Amino acid sequence: MLELAGVSKRFVIRHNPSLDLKVRVLALFHPRHRERWQEVWALREVDVHLERGESLGLIGPNGSGKSTLLRIMAGILLPTRGRVAVSGTVAPMLELGVGFHPELTGRENLYLSTSLFGFGRRQTDALYDRIVAFAELRDFMDAPVKTFSSGMAMRLGFAVATHLEADILLVDEVLAVGDRAFQEKCLARMSEVRARGCSIVVVTHDLDLVRRFCDRACLVVEGRIVAEGAPDEVAARYCGGGVTAEPVHAF
Amino acid sequence: MIRDLVRYRPLIRNLVLKELTLKYRGSVLGVAWSLAHPALLLLVYTLAFRHVLRVPVPHYPFFLLVALLPWNFFATAASAATGAIVLNGSLLRKAAFPREALPIASVLFVFAQLLLALAVFLPALALARGPGLKWTAVLLLPLLLLHVLFTTGIALLLSALTTAWRDIAHFTEVGLVLVFWLTPIVYPADMVPGSWRSALALSPPAAFAAAYQDVLFWGRVPTWTTATSTLLSTVAALVLGLVVFKTMSPAFLERV
Ligand SMILES: Nc1ncnc2c1ncn2[C@@H]1O[C@H](COP(=O)(O)OP(=O)(O)OP(=O)(O)O)[C@@H](O)[C@H]1O
Ligand SMILES: [Mg+2]
Numbered sequence: 001m002l003e004l005a006g007v008s009k010r011f012v013i014r015h016n017p018s019l020d021l022k023v024r025v026l027a028l029f030h031p032r033h034r035e036r037w038q039e040v041w042a043l044r045e046v047d048v049h050l051e052r053g054e055s056l057g058l059i060g061p062n063g064s065g066k067s068t069l070l071r072i073m074a075g076i077l078l079p080t081r082g083r084v085a086v087s088g089t090v091a092p093m094l095e096l097g098v099g100f101h102p103e104l105t106g107r108e109n110l111y112l113s114t115s116l117f118g119f120g121r122r123q124t125d126a127l128y129d130r131i132v133a134f135a136e137l138r139d140f141m142d143a144p145v146k147t148f149s150s151g152m153a154m155r156l157g158f159a160v161a162t163h164l165e166a167d168i169l170l171v172d173e174v175l176a177v178g179d180r181a182f183q184e185k186c187l188a189r190m191s192e193v194r195a196r197g198c199s200i201v202v203v204t205h206d207l208d209l210v211r212r213f214c215d216r217a218c219l220v221v222e223g224r225i226v227a228e229g230a231p232d233e234v235a236a237r238y239c240g241g242g243v244t245a246e247p248v249h250a251f
Numbered sequence: 252m253i254r255d256l257v258r259y260r261p262l263i264r265n266l267v268l269k270e271l272t273l274k275y276r277g278s279v280l281g282v283a284w285s286l287a288h289p290a291l292l293l294l295v296y297t298l299a300f301r302h303v304l305r306v307p308v309p310h311y312p313f314f315l316l317v318a319l320l321p322w323n324f325f326a327t328a329a330s331a332a333t334g335a336i337v338l339n340g341s342l343l344r345k346a347a348f349p350r351e352a353l354p355i356a357s358v359l360f361v362f363a364q365l366l367l368a369l370a371v372f373l374p375a376l377a378l379a380r381g382p383g384l385k386w387t388a389v390l391l392l393p394l395l396l397l398h399v400l401f402t403t404g405i406a407l408l409l410s411a412l413t414t415a416w417r418d419i420a421h422f423t424e425v426g427l428v429l430v431f432w433l434t435p436i437v438y439p440a441d442m443v444p445g446s447w448r449s450a451l452a453l454s455p456p457a458a459f460a461a462a463y464q465d466v467l468f469w470g471r472v473p474t475w476t477t478a479t480s481t482l483l484s485t486v487a488a489l490v491l492g493l494v495v496f497k498t499m500s501p502a503f504l505e506r507v
Contacts, residue, residue, distance in 0.1 A: 011505065071504075075347035078501045092346065099345030103273055112269060115262040116346040 002050040002073060002168055002199060007082030009043040009068055009223075042068040044223045046082070050168070055190070055200040057214035057231055059207065059238055065223040066203040070094060070170050073201060088167025091117065093157055093174055102146035106137060106156060109145050113160045127163050134189070135159035136182075150177045162189050169193060172203045187213055207235040252497075255349040262348055266356035271363065282367065289368040292316060293375060308439055310381040310468075316372060317468045318436040318460040324365040325402050325456065326427045328358045332406035333413045333420040340507035350500045351493075354410040358403050365395075376467065385470030394462050397485045401455065404488025411492075411499040414506040436460050452476055455484035 014037045042065045050056055058066045071077040072084060074092035099116065100109045110131060114124045132138050135155040145153060154177050161169065175186050190213065194200055204210060210217050210231045217234040219227040227237045256263070275281040296312035308314050335354040336343070343350070377384040413419040434456045435443060443451060451457045458480035465473040473481075 071344075076344065077504055090347070095344060099341050101269065101273075103276070104269060108269070108272065112265045113345070115259070115265045116342065116348050118258050118262070118348070120261040 001052055001085075001087045002048065002201075003083075003085040004046060004048040004069075004073070004079075005083045005085075007043055007046045007048075007069075007072060007079045007084060008041060009065075009072060009077065010080040011040045011042055011068075013038050013040055041223050043072070043079070046223070046225055048073075048218070048225075050199045050201065052167075052199055053194055053197045054216065055194055055202065055214045057210035057217040057234075058201065058203045058220055059205070059210060059217060059235065060220035064220045066220050067094065067172055069220065070172050070201060070203055073168070074170055086168065089117070089164070090168045090170065091161045091164040091166035092170040092172075093161035094170065094172045095174075100145045100153060100157070103144055105144055106141040106148070110141070110156065110160060113157070114164065117164055117166075119164070131156075131159045131163045134163070134185075151179060151182070154178055155182060158186055158189075162186075162193055167198060169198055169200045171200070173205065175204070175209070176206065207238070210235055252349065252351070252493075256351060256355070259349055259352055263352050263356045263359065266352060267360045267363065270356070270360040285364055285367040286371050289316065289320060289372045290375070292319075293372070306438075313376055313379075313381045314439070314464065314468050315437060317376075318434075318463045320365060320368050320372060321398060321459065321463050322431065322434070322436050322456070324361055325398070325405075325459070326431065327364075328361040328402045329405055329409060329427060330420070330423050331357045331361060332409045333423050335406065335410040336414050336503055337410075337417070337507050340504075343504050343507060350503060351407065351496060354406040354496075355403055357410075358399065358406045362399055362402075373467075382468050382470065384467070387466045387470050387472060390466040390472070391463075394459075394466060394481070397481050398459055401459070401481070401485040401488050404485065404490070404492035407492030407496040408488070411496045411503075414499060414503055430454075430456055433457075434460050439464075452480065455480065455488070458484065 046065075046069060048056070048069075058069065060066055068077065070092065071094065072079050073086070074090050074094065075084075075086065076092070076094075099113060101112070104112070110128070111121070111124055114127070119127075132141055135152075135158070137152060137156060140148065140152065145156075148156070154174050158171075158174065158178075161171070169190070171190075175183055178186060187209075190200055190202075202209065202214065214231045216229065217231040218225045219234050219238050227234050275284075278284065280287075293312055293316060296315055300306060300311045300315075332354050335357045336350065339353050342348075342353070373384070373388075376382070409419060409423060434454065435451070440448065440451065440457070440461060458477050461477045462473045462481055465471050465477065
């Protein structure tokens with residue numbers, strides 16, 4: 001179960017990110033050298049509630065805060081304000097290929113990835129065959145990951161994330177690089193873990209995916225959830241140009 | 252936090268293994284390089300100090316390496332630590348593991364090299380015509396433990412500070428050279444003028460160097476001052492490192 005209440009996130013974007021001493025000393029004397037920065041509220045007062053075994057789709061324009069929201073759910077970013085309550089373990093799959101070291105082999109990367117979630121060697125040994133079989137990469141596990149295509153890297157990442165037996169699975173637009181057959185396989189796998197009680201949050205620009213897979217959808221615009229409800233209706237609202245930050249419409 | 256780190260022991264192990272694999276992969280001699288390194292240093296120093304530069308210390312090459320190998324561990328670990336967080340953004344973005352694992356693993360990776368070096372150097376010290384190895388060598392074990400913990404404290408501190416001030420990396424490089432020459436590693440402590448010697452007693456690196464020289468070279472138990480100084484500086488470095496790291500770690504992802 002996952003509960004976000006009044007979550008806001010502020011980023012400070014530095015325009016000339018000169019952290020070095022010379023510029024800082026100059027800045028004391030001359031405003032021209034003073035650092036220019038801007039603050040961005042990537043999320044404003046967001047509330048999310050997710051039940052066990054429920055799947056939620058997050059849609060919205062670029063830069064609206066979807067990935068930030070997922071990172072906060074994953075505990076990777078802390079909210080500036082608001083409260084996050086998570087019961088159970090979280091398996092995030094947030095960026096393509098992130099965390100894979102290109103020089104290491106598929107096998108080495110697999111063991112490193114699972115240990116990022118606290119899995120030991122034995123626990124991973126027990127999952128190894130199933131993960132590799134799912135990713136269909138048996139012949140490539142001893143090749144360096146830099147020789148993988150982006151789809152192959154995604155397969156490995158997805159296979160690891162969905163075999164960690166976590167209570168919450170977070171997926172950020174990674175399915176798009178899989179081929180058609182593998183996308184279907186991913187959907188089937190996600191339905192399977194959902195049936196076993198895993199909650200899933202998917203961020204995607206593929207509205208069909210949201211319609212087909214999600215129980216519920218949220219439209220995120222400028223850091224706010226502006227519509228929430230049945231995937232069909234929220235997707236329609238998004239297509240119908242409902243992309244300005246207005247009060248919440250619940251369907 | 253300690254409980255978290257115990258749970259994430261496999262992560263620390265895998266991070267160390269990753270660095271070792273990356274270091275040796277693709278080289279024909281692999282680990283043999285790390286073993287050959289201290290042997291070659293010993294050979295070069297023996298030739299250089301017997302025939303070129305005469306220092307009034309018997310068995311000088313041994314004297315030098317006894318404190319130089321541990322110093323190299325400390326210095327390499329400290330400068331590696333400045334990149335332990337800022338160069339690992341992609342791991343930080345992947346999962347919410349305890350961030351301490353990164354600097355700790357980078358220290359242990361360098362420590363593994365020290366152990367390899369000692370595996371060659373200690374037998375040489377025991378067997379070659381030189382100072383020999385006395386019973387005090389068993390004190391090396393607690394000493395190494397303290398030195399790893401001290402270095403971990405410094406590594407936590409440096410890795411966290413570098414996320415806010417990139418200058419720390421450069422500052423560390425320069426600072427290490429300075430501290431190296433201020434520490435009696437290349438020269439014996441009794442060559443230091445009397446008035447400076449009391450100042451030296453306050454320097455943790457000097458205390459560690461003296462302790463290594465005592466237990467491995469002079470074959471004597473370190474003085475009370477040396478022992479307390481290593482112990483207190485270890486506790487201080489760990490507490491400072493952990494407090495600063497804990498305070499700064501929530502903002503790491505926004506700064507790498
Ligand atoms: N690390 C960061 N530092 C500063 N600003 C950030 C950071 N991460 C995100 N932002 C800002 O937060 C806002 C939301 O970004 P986010 O990545 O959450 O968008 P998104 O909805 O995932 O977009 P997309 O559909 O393009 O993936 C953007 O304005 C971005 O500039
Ligand atoms: Mg995004």
